[in-house]
Amino acid sequence: xxxxxxxxxxxxxxxxxxxxxxxxxxxxxxxxxxxxxxxxxxxxxxxxxxxxxxxxxxxxxxxxxxxxxxxxxxxxxxxxxxxxxxxxxxxxxxxxxxxxxxxxxxxxxxxxxxxxxxxxxxxxxxxxxxxxxxxxxxxxxxxxxxxxxxxxxxxxxxxxxxxxxxxxxxxxxxxxxxxxxxxxxxxxxxxxxxxxxxxxxxxxxxxxxxxxxxxxxxxxxxxxxxxxxxxxxxxxxxxxxxxxxxxxxxxxxxxxxxxxxxxxxxxxxxxxxxxxxxxxxxxxxxxxxxxxxxxxxxxxxxxxxxxxxxxxxxxxxxxxxxxxxxxxxxxxxxxxxxxxxxxxxxxxxxxxxxxxxxxxxxxxxxxxxxxxxxxxxxxxxxxxxxxxxxxxxxxxxxxxxxxxxxxxxxxxxxxxxxxxxxxxxxxxxxxxxxxxxxxxxxxxxxxxxxxxxxxxxxxxxxxxxxxxxxxxxxxxxxxxxxxxxxxxxxxxxxxxxxxxxxxxxxxxxxxxxxxxxxxxxxxxxxxxxxxxxxxxxxxxxxxxxxxxxxxxxxxxxxxxxxxxxxxxxxxxxxxxxxxxxxxxxxxxxxxxxxxxxxxxxxxxxxxxxxxxxxxxxxxxxxxxxxxxx
Amino acid sequence: xxxxxxxxxxxxxxxxxxxxxxxxxxxxxxxxxxxxxxxxxxxxxxxxxxxxxxxxxxxxxxxxxxxxxxxxxxxxxxxxxxxxxxxxxxxxxxxxxxxxxxxxxxxxxxxxxxxxxxxxxxxxxxxxxxxxxxxxxxxxxxxxxxxxxxxxxxxxxxxxxxxxxxxxxxxxxxxxxxxxxxxxxxxxxxxxxxxxxxxxxxxxxxxxxxxxxxxxxxxxxxxxxxxxxxxxxxxxxxxxxxxxxxxxxxxxxxxxxxxxxxxxxxxxxxxxxxxxxxxxxxxxxxxxxxxxxxxxxxxxxxxxxxxxxxxxxxxxxxxxxxxxxxxxxxxxxxxxxxxxxxxxxxxxxxxxxxxxxx
Numbered sequence: 001x002x003x004x005x006x007x008x009x010x011x012x013x014x015x016x017x018x019x020x021x022x023x024x025x026x027x028x029x030x031x032x033x034x035x036x037x038x039x040x041x042x043x044x045x046x047x048x049x050x051x052x053x054x055x056x057x058x059x060x061x062x063x064x065x066x067x068x069x070x071x072x073x074x075x076x077x078x079x080x081x082x083x084x085x086x087x088x089x090x091x092x093x094x095x096x097x098x099x100x101x102x103x104x105x106x107x108x109x110x111x112x113x114x115x116x117x118x119x120x121x122x123x124x125x126x127x128x129x130x131x132x133x134x135x136x137x138x139x140x141x142x143x144x145x146x147x148x149x150x151x152x153x154x155x156x157x158x159x160x161x162x163x164x165x166x167x168x169x170x171x172x173x174x175x176x177x178x179x180x181x182x183x184x185x186x187x188x189x190x191x192x193x194x195x196x197x198x199x200x201x202x203x204x205x206x207x208x209x210x211x212x213x214x215x216x217x218x219x220x221x222x223x224x225x226x227x228x229x230x231x232x233x234x235x236x237x238x239x240x241x242x243x244x245x246x247x248x249x250x251x252x253x254x255x256x257x258x259x260x261x262x263x264x265x266x267x268x269x270x271x272x273x274x275x276x277x278x279x280x281x282x283x284x285x286x287x288x289x290x291x292x293x294x295x296x297x298x299x300x301x302x303x304x305x306x307x308x309x310x311x312x313x314x315x316x317x318x319x320x321x322x323x324x325x326x327x328x329x330x331x332x333x334x335x336x337x338x339x340x341x342x343x344x345x346x347x348x349x350x351x352x353x354x355x356x357x358x359x360x361x362x363x364x365x366x367x368x369x370x371x372x373x374x375x376x377x378x379x380x381x382x383x384x385x386x387x388x389x390x391x392x393x394x395x396x397x398x399x400x401x402x403x404x405x406x407x408x409x410x411x412x413x414x415x416x417x418x419x420x421x422x423x424x425x426x427x428x429x430x431x432x433x434x435x436x437x438x439x440x441x442x443x444x445x446x447x448x449x450x451x452x453x454x455x456x457x458x459x460x461x462x463x464x465x466x467x468x469x470x471x472x473x474x475x476x477x478x479x480x481x482x483x484x485x486x487x488x489x490x491x492x493x494x495x496x497x498x499x500x501x502x503x504x505x506x507x508x509x510x511x512x513x514x515x516x517x518x519x520x521x522x523x524x525x526x527x528x529x530x531x532x533x534x535x536x537x538x539x540x541x542x543x544x545x546x547x548x549x550x551x552x553x554x555x556x557x558x559x560x561x562x563x564x565x566x567x568x569x570x571x572x573x574x575x576x577x578x579x580x581x582x583x584x585x586x587x588x589x590x591x592x593x594x595x596x597x598x599x600x601x602x603x604x605x606x607x608x609x610x611x612x613x614x615x616x617x618x619x620x621x622x623x624x625x626x627x628x629x
Numbered sequence: 630x631x632x633x634x635x636x637x638x639x640x641x642x643x644x645x646x647x648x649x650x651x652x653x654x655x656x657x658x659x660x661x662x663x664x665x666x667x668x669x670x671x672x673x674x675x676x677x678x679x680x681x682x683x684x685x686x687x688x689x690x691x692x693x694x695x696x697x698x699x700x701x702x703x704x705x706x707x708x709x710x711x712x713x714x715x716x717x718x719x720x721x722x723x724x725x726x727x728x729x730x731x732x733x734x735x736x737x738x739x740x741x742x743x744x745x746x747x748x749x750x751x752x753x754x755x756x757x758x759x760x761x762x763x764x765x766x767x768x769x770x771x772x773x774x775x776x777x778x779x780x781x782x783x784x785x786x787x788x789x790x791x792x793x794x795x796x797x798x799x800x801x802x803x804x805x806x807x808x809x810x811x812x813x814x815x816x817x818x819x820x821x822x823x824x825x826x827x828x829x830x831x832x833x834x835x836x837x838x839x840x841x842x843x844x845x846x847x848x849x850x851x852x853x854x855x856x857x858x859x860x861x862x863x864x865x866x867x868x869x870x871x872x873x874x875x876x877x878x879x880x881x882x883x884x885x886x887x888x889x890x891x892x893x894x895x896x897x898x899x900x901x902x903x904x905x906x907x908x909x910x911x912x913x914x915x916x917x918x919x920x921x922x923x924x925x926x927x928x929x930x931x932x933x934x935x936x937x938x939x940x941x942x943x944x945x946x947x948x949x950x951x952x953x954x955x956x957x958x959x960x961x962x963x964x965x966x967x968x969x970x971x972x973x974x975x976x977x978x979x980x981x982x983x984x985x986x987x
Contacts, residue, residue, distance in 0.1 A: 268885030
């Protein structure tokens with residue numbers, strides 16, 4: 001254990017922390033605002049993410065009111081929405097599109113990318129691999145503040161007289177390129193592009209840091225094959241992000257040129273607002289290719305961290321090693337690679353060459369195999385477990401359930417022939433909200449419940465957690481499951497109302513159910529908010545290792561200071577999933593316990609590792625650690 | 630006033646809920662209860678709730694899917710629609726079986742292996758046999774689905790035959806227009822977006838091309854039954870998408886890049902009305918690519934006629950040039966007479982002669 005070594009290696013420790021001492025004595029601003037400490041930055045991402053999640057959720061409830069209760073008088077929203085409520089008390093159709101667009105943008109990027117990866121990659125990577133902080137604390141700080149700046153700009157765009165960006169979160173030109181096409185494509189779109197450019201900067205700064213830290217700063221003994229699956233997931237996520245976000249940046253930059261400098265990358269043959277535009281030779285399809293080259297990997301940027309978090313939580317609470325540790329890593333690697341070569345399945349009916357469609361269909365359906373492996377492995381991990389239903393465990397089980405339900409509909413949509421009918425209907429909405437939106441959101445919630453004791457040194461209330469889970473779990477299913485039926489019936493998405501069409505005149509009952517469920521689900525999040533903020537200040541003090549978990553973060557003090565461990569960073573001797581090992585005294589063996597201390601439970605090949613433990617336990621290794629720092 | 634009362638009511642309720650929370654918390658602390666819910670009933674309750682959830686939701690799923698089958702399935706009116714729907718239901722069969730089995734197994738495990746005092750979990754970190762099995766089985770099932778899907782996709786997207794009926798659909802904010810090539814030459818006239826104006830030339834017809842003279846415009850999409858149709862699709866301003874739900878047809882309309890979709894309608898509007906027992910039934914066309922404020926209102930009526938009625942309808946339509954005679958000035962002098970004849974603005978002198986001789 002870390003603390004036992006303090007005296008023996010005090011010199012080393014001082015040498016180690018030389019650089020950090022200045023921070024300990026700095027003021028409020030450097031400790032809580034412009035902090036370079038990964039834990040503080042993680043909390044900053046988390047709180048900002050919670051703010052955005054509430055806003056994104058509220059926007060969705062407003063447009064769900066329109067869809068579920070088309071006759072409703074929304075005049076009472078006038079104090080908030082002002083002119084966006086028509087004199088008849090209806091939502092303005094263009095503002096409806098703005099709501100849909102901003103809901104998508106906020107949820108995908110600001111909540112499930114920054115809020116999820118930003119929080120947990122920052123918080124857990126140094127703690128779980130045994131590092132004092134990120135490779136570059138300064139870059140990490142910049143990462144948050146670029147995100148903050150991006151957030152401020154995106155938030156500001158909500159208050160423009162012409163409205164925020166309204167062309168869908170995919171911002172397909174020419175709609176997004178031409179202010180005469182819709183008012184949201186004016187200043188709102190400009191701010192959207194600027195905000196996203198800053199967001200990409202933030203994401204790259206973060207991602208490079210995560211990759212560098214994982215590769216270079218693992219503690220002694222923490223080989224790649226001993227890393228928790230969370231770290232593997234964050235590692236792959238960061239790589240995907242670093243490779244794909246620059247492409248979105250390029251796409252956005254070209255769009256900015258088309259909008260402001262008269263170029264024609266995406267525009268051609270356009271007659272709008274009574275005049276033929278001079279743009280010639282561009283292709284709107286080019287934008288879609290560039291956008292989805294990020295857009296599809298983005299799905300996995302959102303999902304993989306959630307899968308990583310839940311793998312760790314499920315193993316801990318089932319008191320079993322995660323089934324198929326290497327298969328889990330392999331499937332994540334395979335998913336990460338495939339995620340780059342399936343993007344055009346979003347474009348089967350855009351007029352793209354049909355042959356390209358068949359190639360992308362093939363690649364897309366292959367991705368179902370590693371996904372299926374992950375689900376089977378989760379289920380097998382539960383088999384013969386001794387399951388503790390902590391709130392984190394409940395949310396992780398919810399994640400697996402959503403991943404299954406939503407993933408299976410991907411087999412329909414990935415099939416280009418079937419996709420002809422389903423494309424851009426509510427079937428797609430149901431699919432991605434379950435598999436990517438809800439699954440990732442549940443992963444994030446699971447992470448908050450599980451690592452709250454480490455973040456704030458206190459426990460959240462379990463009972464409130466249960467209520468929060470059940471309302472949200474059932475609520476999410478009631479919101480998104482009925483959408484499958486609505487989608488099979490052909491209802492197109494992003495429709496303000498369906499009453500113009502006889503074909504889409506049904507399902508007022510289901511739409512009402514969905515809207516009511518959405519309101520209930522959003523309300524249930526206030527239980528979480530109360531629990532979260534109340535527990536920060538008044539929660540029960542957390543024990544050192546509240547979940548009897550194996551990973552390194554639980555060897556730190558209750559409220560780890562800057563540098564995480566007092567004294568030497570503990571060394572790692574085993575993989576993180578030695579739960580319920582036959583012969584062991586307890587049902588868990590932390591990674592810091594050497595095999596030499598557990599002869600009763602060692603497997604034959606592990607006994608041979610004991611020799612290596614003693615040789616690598618010298619001072620030399622510690623000096624190396626110090627140099628690294 | 631009312632809203633103030635509601636607001637105060639909500640505040641009061643929240644305050645009461647908070648007090649209950651505080652009191653129960655303090656009582657539990659005073660009783661010396663730990664928060665370790667494994668020892669209490671919470672673990673059992675959560676495990677049971679999962680089982681209840683699984684049974685309840687599966688029952689609801691099957692009940693709704695069967696009871697409301699006709700509500701959420703649209704009748705099929707095209708040849709390839711029967712194929713893609715078939716694929717859809719095959720995939721549905723395969724995936725629902727997998728879904729139900731995995732769900733039941735998972736939730737039963739969750740219930741069965743809930744925490745029990747003194748119980749120890751199995752140490753079961755991997756099994757190559759199992760892992761191989763559930764890599765290979767999904768791979769085989771998916772391969773079958775992929776190949777059936779590929780075959781259907783290749784057929785649907787293969788080139789249309791030469792004598793397919795060509796109809797052009799044009800999307801603009803926020804309406805569709807349809808152009809037919811005319812009964813005389815059966816060829817579309819050349820269009821150029823720079824020729825579009827607000828006074829009538831909404832197609833951007835280039836009147837120096839003689840094929841444009843008998844093109845005609847329609848605000849309804851008329852289709853012949855049982856004949857291959859090639860929809861030529863383009864957009865004037867932003868992206869749109871042609872969606873004919875009953876025909877299982879969808880294709881984006883892209884400015885600057887004409888697209889197309891070939892299909893064969895199998896049921897006339899009348900046949901479909903009889904089949905559904907709904908005399909007011911109409912086929913409709915919608916837009917499925919977000920295109921702005923009026924996206925949700927881009928509707929066009931679609932009428933499928935039998936071959937004869939369709940030809941009669943086409944013959945009865947006035948050429949665009951006849952409806953917009955001002956544009957005669959754009960027709961080159963040498964072609965003016967041919968234009969007048971083709972557009973039906975003046976009788977074909979040749980045919981008059983022929984009649985006389987007869």
